[in-house]
Amino acid sequence: MASSDTTVSFVLGQTVLAGEALDAARKTASSNRRELVIAAKAGCKDSFAELVRLHTDSILRFFYARLRNLADAEDLAQETFLLAWRNIDQCRQDSSFSAWLFTIALNQLRTRMRRKKILLPLTNILRCTKPGPNQSVEGKEENQQLWDIAEKHLSSDQYTAMLLRYRAELSTMEIAEAMNKTHSHVKVLLHRARIKLHSRIERTGYCEAAAE
Incomplete structure (x- = not known):
């Protein structure tokens, strides 16, 4: 089996572009979304419909x-x-629409959970990570096991940060905005989460760690 660092990096990053390609893609997408937000704030329903489609x-x-x-x-x-x-005017043009939208989503989720008197569960969040089209059966199993480990051993904030980073593909700045935390705090959350996963896998391996 590959080293834990290599495996974790592959599994967590499998749906995210790397390096310069990622930066270029994000800049283009961010520019396009900014134009859509400006138009939506001016009352263009078609532009907002496109934002809905994208998210x-x-x-x-x-x-x-x-x-x-x-x-x-x-x-x-x-x-x-x-x-x-209804609140599109509150979305700042210097801010990320994705982060602003996920802030609303997080608040809606918390409200629903409080209404049902259910604690926000740490269940199955990362299991919905979509495997790449060429990922092998073994790769899918490793992916499942890795998120099982994350589910059991990460804190709620670490887990949410990992979800927003690797599932929603938000940048660390966008995650900070969505979670109402500082950028440095988000970076620490992600760093500690990765270290915890690496340590758990190094010590016990996938199957044992997931079964603990």
Whole structure:
């Protein structure tokens, strides 16, 4: 089996572009989204509809991973986008629309959980990570085991930060905005989460760590 560092880096980063390609793609996407936000704030419903299209998949997977109920996930996604449209003027043009949208999503989720008197669960969040099209069966199993370990051994904040980083593919600055934390705090959360995963895998291996 590959070293834990190599395996963790591959599994966590499999849906994220690397290096300069990632930077270029993000700059282009950010520029396009900024233009859509400006138009939406001016009342253009078509521009907002495009923003909804761009974010529906990640928002739905985020809610479903937490709630494990598709109907509830769809309801919360709809409520999130409705709130975003009604409050689009509050989205700053110097800010990330994705981070602003996930802030609304997190608040909606917490409200739903409080209403049902359910503690925000650390269950199955990262299991919805979509495998790459060429990923082998063994790779998918390693992916599942890695997120099982994360589910059991990371703190709530570490887990949420990992979700937003590797599932929603937000930047660390966007995560800080979404979680209402400082940029340095988010970087520490992610760094400690990776160290904890590396340590757990080095000590016990995938199967043993996931079964603990």
